[in-house]
Amino acid sequence: MAPGVERSFTAASTLEEAMAARRQGAAVLAGGTWMMRDPRRGVDLPEAVVALHRIPALSKVEIEPDHVVIGAAVTHAVLGRALHAAGFEGLLTAAENAANPGIRRVATVGGNLCALDFAAADLPPALLVCEATVELETFEGPKLIGISDFLKDRHALLAEAIVTRIHLRRDLVASAHIRLPLRKAGDYPVAIVSLAVDKDKRCRIAVGSVEPVARRWTALEQAMAADSASAFDPERTAGLALEHNDFQGRDGKEAEGWYRRQVLAPLVKRGVAALLKTGRLV
Amino acid sequence: MTVIFQLNGEDCRFDGDPMTPLVDILRQERFLTGTKAVCREGFCGACTVHVDDEAVPSCLKPIGLVQGCAVTTIEGLSSGNQALHPLQANLEAADAVQCGMCFPGMVMSLSAFVRDNPHASRPEIKAAMVGNICRCTGYERIVDAVADRLEQARKAGQSVGGIHV
Ligand code: FES
Ligand code: FES
Numbered sequence: 001m002a003p004g005v006e007r008s009f010t011a012a013s014t015l016e017e018a019m020a021a022r023r024q025g026a027a028v029l030a031g032g033t034w035m036m037r038d039p040r041r042g043v044d045l046p047e048a049v050v051a052l053h054r055i056p057a058l059s060k061v062e063i064e065p066d067h068v069v070i071g072a073a074v075t076h077a078v079l080g081r082a083l084h085a086a087g088f089e090g091l092l093t094a095a096e097n098a099a100n101p102g103i104r105r106v107a108t109v110g111g112n113l114c115a116l117d118f119a120a121a122d123l124p125p126a127l128l129v130c131e132a133t134v135e136l137e138t139f140e141g142p143k144l145i146g147i148s149d150f151l152k153d154r155h156a157l158l159a160e161a162i163v164t165r166i167h168l169r170r171d172l173v174a175s176a177h178i179r180l181p182l183r184k185a186g187d188y189p190v191a192i193v194s195l196a197v198d199k200d201k202r203c204r205i206a207v208g209s210v211e212p213v214a215r216r217w218t219a220l221e222q223a224m225a226a227d228s229a230s231a232f233d234p235e236r237t238a239g240l241a242l243e244h245n246d247f248q249g250r251d252g253k254e255a256e257g258w259y260r261r262q263v264l265a266p267l268v269k270r271g272v273a274a275l276l277k278t279g280r281l282v
Numbered sequence: 283m284t285v286i287f288q289l290n291g292e293d294c295r296f297d298g299d300p301m302t303p304l305v306d307i308l309r310q311e312r313f314l315t316g317t318k319a320v321c322r323e324g325f326c327g328a329c330t331v332h333v334d335d336e337a338v339p340s341c342l343k344p345i346g347l348v349q350g351c352a353v354t355t356i357e358g359l360s361s362g363n364q365a366l367h368p369l370q371a372n373l374e375a376a377d378a379v380q381c382g383m384c385f386p387g388m389v390m391s392l393s394a395f396v397r398d399n400p401h402a403s404r405p406e407i408k409a410a411m412v413g414n415i416c417r418c419t420g421y422e423r424i425v426d427a428v429a430d431r432l433e434q435a436r437k438a439g440q441s442v443g444g445i446h447v
Contacts, residue, residue, distance in 0.1 A: 009283050009300035009346040033324055036303060036342040040323065045301050051347060100413025102339045102391065103324050186412040
């Protein structure tokens with residue numbers, strides 16, 4: 001920032017106010033746990049920011065009989081306390097185990113989805129298997145987009161939008177979220193496998209932290225659907241995971257790419273075992 | 283930008299960059315050096331303070347987000363003239379402190395935890411400490427002290443914490 005220039009900080013109390021600041025070029029500040037580390041990554045903090053924490057509609061979790069709506073400014077800790085609805089065990093595990101307790105009290109759902117370079121984020125794979133819909137407020141008005149497309153295109157999408165809410169259908173019978181940190185907890189997971197089973201007993205699987213952006217493991221989902229004998233057998237599903245591993249592991253501080261890729265089959269095995277343990281697959 | 287907030291029960295005003303980390307204001311402007319800036323990345327917990335009664339890392343909290351909030355630091359938990367916070371007394375009794383670098387953050391995290399979780403188990407105490415790194419103690423005596431605090435509070439039938447934190 002040029003010397004003598006005062007940074008602009010807007011604590012928006014309405015979405016309109018937030019969008020007005022956004023149009024003026026302000027960057028969105030959520031909990032701050034990612035942005036505040038920009039200087040350590042060699043990136044200057046933005047000259048103008050708009051904070052969303054004062055917008056009441058973005059800080060709510062609404063649990064309805066057939067759907068759930070999560071405000072973008074909801075923290076991991078609040079989500080962990082609120083989301084006690086059958087089928088969402090995986091998302092609950094993601095919210096309750098990401099980072100550490102202090103960070104979870106501050107870091108938000110929207111922030112987790114919008115941190116573009118954060119490959120090890122816990123919520124994207126968990127939301128991928130929920131087939132979540134992301135609601136954006138764009139310069140042209142509100143827009144709904146599937147989580148897969150959002151994650152693929154978010155760089156461009158977020159240039160003129162704010163994530164406002166996440167919508168989930170309540171069509172899951174069970175889900176699980178398996179993360180592999182190098183220590184027992186507190187650091188970034190080397191790899192994450194999220195799994196969910198819908199009412200038709202179809203299994204959805206997503207992987208985070210292995211590639212730069214989380215994605216569905218469609219090759220494995222198709223292999224499981226085609227192999228009726230696998231029927232949620234952990235060993236057999238792990239075999240299919242080995243056979244259909246189409247991930248390119250990213251090299252990073254915590255682990256090299258080959259290792260991230262290698263651990264996927266054992267994590268799938270643990271994930272299927274966790275699904276079985278819910279007792280809801282029979 | 284001007285930010286008004288409560289600091290250890292007193293009105294506090296800050297004029298300057300709204301993205302300044304709270305920890306820097308505490309240490310450099312208010313000389314409250316109990317709060318430590320160690321990793322500045324949210325990993326170590328040495329900078330933990332209470333913001334509106336929640337234990338959070340102050341290294342990642344831009345002061346702009348603190349407008350209108352109540353901040354409590356380790357100095358506000360118990361001044362030198364008062365009795366220690368009950369958890370501090372238990373930590374002292376267990377001889378848990380070694381170099382002390384991590385302790386202000388450890389106490390801020392765990393004082394909020396014992397207040398909110400009077401029936402916590404040992405694994406739950408350990409889970410609450412995940413974001414507070416200690417390089418000296420091996421943690422077990424800290425866990426013992428927290429377990430003692432909870433047990434004493436339960437026996438006394440009092441609300442854990444004893445004083446509002
Ligand atoms: S200095 Fe804030 S968490 Fe380490
Ligand atoms: S007592 Fe030395 S770091 Fe904890």
